[in-house]
Amino acid sequence: MSYWLMKSEPDVFSIDDLKKAPRKTTCWDGVRNYQARNFMKSMEIGDQVFFYHSNAEPSCIVGIAEVVRKAYPDHTALDPHDSHFDPKATPEKPIWEMVDVRFIRKFDQPLALEDLRPVAGLAKMELLRRGSRLSVQPVTPAEWKLVLKMAEKGGKK
DNA sequence: GCCAACGTTGGC
């Protein structure tokens, strides 16, 4: 089983939206970056995902979701009226894919970037890398454990 | 709102 982190702007789709969604599940559409797409293609059912709020105040890891469906074509790339439309995508070669994720839990205390930055064990975390913009990224088992432990302690180190 | 970092596009 693998660990991941997925970003979403809470104004667009928050972890509360995920919790309120039918079957607490959503398709993760709109990813238009090849590296992020490739990570989604390698996801397996049962993989665990940190739900991250980007462009938030503050930006933070807010909880956990789980992969419940393996990668399949992202139909929004084929829809000219969708903001994620990609004219290069066709039904034969959809280019872009997505997975389905289901809500698992929300942290009592979200973990902000400033809480995570000083943690030695997280120094190499992709999320904390300078200039990192990857919206879907792998998390190592050690990082996963550490972040989870921090969440249990209420966000403080 | 600013702007650094990054990915993509397109002229050559």
Add this chain to the structure above:
DNA sequence: GCCAACGTTGGC
């Protein structure tokens, strides 16, 4: 294949 221009992401 290079690289300048441009658009986007996302922290601050």
